[in-house]
Structure formats: C-alpha cells, structure tokens
Amino acid sequence: MNIDCPLPSEVEETIHLGHGGGGEPSQRLLHEHIYPHFNNAWLERPHDSAILPAQASALAFTTDSYVISPLFFPGGNIGELSVYGTVNDLAMSGARPLYLTCSLILEEGLPLTTLDRIVASMAQAALAAGVQIVTGDTKVVERGKGDGLYINTAGVGALVSQQRIAPESVSSGDVILLSGDVGRHGMAVMAKREGLEFDSALESDCAPLHEPVLDLLANGISVHCLRDLTRGGLATALLEIARAGGLQMHIQEQAIPISDPVRGACELLGIDPLYVANEGRFVALVPEAQAADALAVLQSSAVSAGARVIGHVRAGGASGLILQNALGCERILGFLPGEQLPRIC
C-alpha cells in the first residue's frame, strides 16, 4: 500500500454508452469483464447463437428478467439470483437445467467493479447449479433510464421424466409438501431497502433447487406438480396451481415454518409472510401414498432439509386455497389486490 498517495490515481471506471455500441469498447467489455468469468467453449467462439447438442428428451424452456433493488442484499445479489431463479424454473418442470443465456441492460455510470462482482457471482452460481452460460447480450441505457443493471436469463433443460408435472396432474387427496421456512428472501430485501436493523440475521434463502427435485424423480416419486415460491410467495403459488387445476387446497397455518426474524419483520411492516417472495423454497404435490417417502427424500438435501407436510388437496368444492389456523378456524386466501414488495426479484 502506498501511503504517500491517499487519493486514487484514476477515476473509477464506469459503464458509458460506448459499451453498448458494438465497437471497440463493447469488445473490451466482453473480453475483459464478461467472458473471463463465464469461461467455456461456447464463449471462446462467440457467434450469434450458441449451438447445443441434440437432446433425446423433451426440453423445458424458460425466461425471467431480474430487476431486484438493491443489487446486493443479505444472502445474495442480483447475479446469483438471476441464475438460481431460472435454474429453479427449469427444475419445477422436472427438467435437469443445462444451458443459460445472460442478457444485461446496464445503466450508464454503473461502476465496472460492481459489474465484475455480479458477473463473477453469476459464474459461481452457474457452477453450483451445473449449468453453462452459453450466450448473451449487453445493452447500455442512459443514466436515469435504468437502475444500475437489469439481468435477463433464459434457460433450457432436459426433462428427466415422462410424467407431466403441472397443475392438471394434481388430484384430490394429494399431499402438499413445503421445502422449508418461508419469507426470508422478501424480508431480507425489504429490511436492507428500508434500512431496518433486526436483532437476528435476516438472510435471503436464494439457492438452486434442482437437486431435491431430481432426487424425488430418481426415487420414483410420482410428482404431480412443483412450484417455486417467488413473487407472491407460498399463497400465490398454491393459488395459481389451484386455479389452473380447478382444485381446492387446504393448508395448516401452524405447519408452515417461519423463522423468528421473518415473523418479527413481517409484524413490524404489516406484511403477511405467506405472500412474501422466496428464492430457495418450493412446494411439491405428491400422491398421499408417497408423501412419507417424498418427505424423506426432500429432507436428505441440505436445501430442503426443513421440508414439511403443510396440507392437502380436497375433493369437491370451489377451487381455491383455505388456511386453517391453530384454533381450527378457516380462512380463504386470495390473490393480493396490489403490490406489497415491489422489485424483490
């Protein structure tokens, strides 16, 4: 360290419009700040598309744009979120995640060191999830037309089972399994954004979920439906399945694990934890006869070690979601009328 020179010798390098023009600065951005992180054979020979080997199975194809604010939050950042989010969407279709794209919308003025940290985090997440980031795109917008950066990832996975994992496959009697405690991602982001301090650490649950899903299928569980509990949380995910499949679902409030810091933050902010976004939790709907086996499989993966049975699908009645509290009182849960936690993913 040179203590004679307390001031930085150069102004911090930031993104400018030229980085999005396709010319020399674009080339340098790619070759110095993007490709080195995603080091793989596809990017060594960049072309308009990546060429993927033929797949014998059907494919799952998905996309998500990530606009989370702030970019860094307790337990993660937008980079790993953009990888795990898309990996998880593929997993929820019963697919082994294989290939991802990475498309960046950068705001003029974003420090290159911030970009580097985020891209490095994407690369690390891809490694953890066993996927390759094979192609991408980078655009730059003027200051005040973005918010640091937005990331889109699209993903392709190979279906590992013939069974259709979808709301239509759910039938009455099916058991609803939840992979762990809910509400951590949304409340960690909210706490950071609002500058709230809590006694206990409040960290996002951001994590890849393909492992427990592939384990369920490998163990012969007839998985009827899966859903990760992102925007809108547990309640919205179950409602979507109920509505799409014409099903009535019953869940027990006291069976749903919620950590003390999440419960505390939710009470403070007046937010229902059942509607708070998660990025490392999912529900699995399985036949009653296989519920115990499925639970054991889930509990054997670290990411779903806290799995529980939280309810079941009941025959007859209007489609919807019913919550029973500890006293046995029932309450119908609906979609949220508005937005309680904007930009949590």
Add this chain to the structure above:
Amino acid sequence: MNIDCPLPSEVEETIHLGHGGGGEPSQRLLHEHIYPHFNNAWLERPHDSAILPAQASALAFTTDSYVISPLFFPGGNIGELSVYGTVNDLAMSGARPLYLTCSLILEEGLPLTTLDRIVASMAQAALAAGVQIVTGDTKVVERGKGDGLYINTAGVGALVSQQRIAPESVSSGDVILLSGDVGRHGMAVMAKREGLEFDSALESDCAPLHEPVLDLLANGISVHCLRDLTRGGLATALLEIARAGGLQMHIQEQAIPISDPVRGACELLGIDPLYVANEGRFVALVPEAQAADALAVLQSSAVSAGARVIGHVRAGGASGLILQNALGCERILGFLPGEQLPRIC
C-alpha cells in the same frame, strides 16, 4: 361516436407497480393484455417453463434485449424488432427458428394501449417468422427506472445442416455477399429521434431473414458464415468475422448499395453508413465456385432481392477489413472507438 361527450370518461389506464407483483393485477395483465395476442397451446397452460418436443437435430440458442428509443419508429416498433432480431440471430447460425420467450420490463406509467400495440406487433411478427412465443415474464420498475419498456427475447431453433456456419469455416477465396442496401434502420431511428425531416421516406429495414438463409442451405450452398448487420453495421460485422477467423477481407465501396435518403441523412449527421445498424440485412460468405448460385438464391427472396457480391476473403496478410473506393484507393476499417447511435436496437 358520442359528440356530446368530448372528454374521455376515464383516465387512460397505465402500468403500475402492482402489475409486477404476481397478484391479481399481474394475473389480469397477463390474461387481458399478453396471452390473447400470443394465443397458443403453451400459454393456455402457463407453468414455470414451456415444454418443447425433443428435437433430432442440434439446437441454436440465443438471446437479445431490446432497448430501442423511440419505441415506435418509421418502419417498425420495438415489438416486431424484438421478434425479428432473435429470429435473425437463429437464422445466422443456420437454424430454423422455432420457439421464442418474451420478457418485458415495464416502466410505471406506460399506457396499456401502448403495451397492447407492441405485444400485438410481436404476435404478428412471430406469425410472419413461423415461430411460437411459448413463455415469458413481466416485471415493473418505478417511473424513472426504465424508458417505457424493454423487451428480452430468447430463441431456440433447429439446425438444418451439418456444416458449421461460423468464422472458422471461412477460407481465402470466399466471396462476400450482402443481402441488400445498408443503413436504413439506424438512420430511420436517428431521424425520428432527432426530429429530422427528409424529402424521401426513410424507413427501417426490420424484417425476418430465415427464408433466404434456409433457401441457401436447401439449395446445397456450402455457407461458410452468416452475420446479420445489427449494431455497428456492415463494417463491424465483417470485422468480427475477420478477427474471429484470422481473415483478411476486401470489400468494394461502390458495390455496397446505399439508398439516397440514407446517404443524405448520413452526410447531414456526419455518420459513416457502413457502421449504421440494419435489422433486415446480412452477409453470407460462400465458396467462390458457388457465389453465382448463392446470389441467385438470395435474389429470389423479397427480403434479399437486392443482394450483391461486395468483396472476398484474401489469402495471407494481417486479419482485418480493407475498403477499396471507386478510385482504387484502399483504407483499413477498424472497430468504432465509441458509440455513434446509442439505443438503436
């Protein structure tokens, strides 16, 4: 028309943060403004991923984010651009475009009528290009954190030939074919943005390019490399191929078609048309022996009816791009040092 009531009875409906929350407004946005346009079997049963049938061939996989400003420009809008741009990236790999995703980042305050027009245009473009929009995502950011809307599309296509269409396949003697006049897209957008008026209509060339490419392959042309001439235009596209393949390319200035309105606008604004973005033009590098056949195939498609031979790849020498003018003088073309036309795609 009710002439007794000149004022609209309701405030124009616009996007609000609730449309991005996953709750009731999100559901309505999808079911009233998105799915009806993209009407297909995948979206009737929306799930986390779309399930695509197994493909016998290798796949091309690509993505692009579109941040063009303004959203509507002479000859097109961001919606059709986002479909054709990704369709064209797939075509440039020698693939038949099949499936697209559509991910929207909407700015709070965007009129729903604007969204409707753009999504309808995407649907029409998908129909024209023979692709299905099978899955998507919608996010909303606060006013001042976007610019109306940004669109990401990712695409999957099936390779139609075993030959590797890439810079490494180009060899000395190869002929460079250009599919038509250059510079229209970038100059149409610039003219609109700057409020310039020209005598002649200046319209974007935005169009799908899969047809002439598939025709080349169906006619047995050994296509060595293809590249659409988007950001950075003709010069940047050829330079990228030259650099990636270690090639020296020579092109003739007078062989490159440029319309009078484009030439006029470029002179007025001091812009080199060879670096201006196109959205319906490409180069094809083919063996000299097949150049005449390839040219005839290209000229038989409406979108590439103005195809010409503009140069060739020369053995030896440093890799790069050399432009010869009408007087026989040669000039080395490099990557642009900065950005001349921000946000043209």
